[in-house]
Amino acid sequence: MCKEGFEFVSFNSPAADVLQEIEALVESVEDGTGIVSAISFDHVLNHDKEMDCYFLAYTGKLLVGAATVFAPKADEGEIALCVHADHRRCGIGSALLANAIEVLDRYRVASRILICDAKSISGASFVRTRATTELFSEYTMGLSRGLPAYVEGDVAVRVATDTDVPRMAEICAAAYGDPLAESRQFIETSMIAVQREGYVGSVGTDLVAVCFISTSAGARSVNTVAVDPRFQGRGYGREFLTKILHAQPHDGLKVVLDVNSTNANAFRLYLRLGFEIQSDIRYYRV
Secondary structure: OEEOOEEEEEEOOOOHHHHHHHHHHHHHHHOOOOOOOOOOOOOOOOOOOOOOOEEEEEEOOEEEEEEEEEEEEOOEEEEEEEEOHHHOOOOHHHHHHHHHHHHHHHOOOOEEEEEEEOOOHHHHHHHHOOOOEEEEEEEEEEEOOOOOOOOOOOEEEEEOOHHHHHHHHHHHHHHHOOOHHHHHHHHHHHHHOOOEEEEEEEEOOEEEEEEEEEEOOOEEEEEEEEEOHHHOOOOHHHHHHHHHHHHOOOOOOEEEEEEEOOOHHHHHHHHHOOEEEEEEEEEEEO
16 A cells, blocks of 8 residues: 555564564664654464554655554554654554554454553654543563562462463453453463463462563563462562562563553552663553
């Protein structure tokens, strides 16, 4: 599809050279601004592996815009946009957003969420004319003062195995309020994902906590932290996460995690462990 000299294409699994182009575009847009584009490069958790999740805009052979869709749930997709500063106000962002929404509609993904860094002036301007509702923020937090103090206690931590999957799904479904079948699929996909390792925490014979650690070239990411609601409020979450952090290689990688602004208990826990807010990504209904 072309619009005023731009060519638009989409992929569900781009070739390595195309991914490098996207990475270069994101780096050029983010460089020195402190703004996070939120473009997603990890789509292994997407619910439908056949759905296009990369949407690109070219002028000639130059990539000038990109959008990605992260959709681990069958009924929800998160759209992130990134347009080169020299090519804004040309309709690229609107076209990329429309293309992403068209694909989500085709796959009957009813909930479409546009995400944008709160610090981005151009992004905020774009969102104001397209979003219907601001939903929440997701804070990316980084561990900037070294590992938190080790916590001794009753939680035994180990690497998760396939036999743990049913119980892990139960914990996540209960903690996040998601359907059990949806949680089961998410856990199963996470367990086979490359560079993603699952952990479980037990108290006696009860498996009570779940966490995944994803490792990339630049960071170690903590995600899907969940404690069975029946065991919350006893310090198990803090002990579980602290022990996992201490079990990671001491290789200098920064440690990051994301937390929903509506999850006050988790946010307070991460602050106590020494995590600090690095970015504030706003979520909007479109």
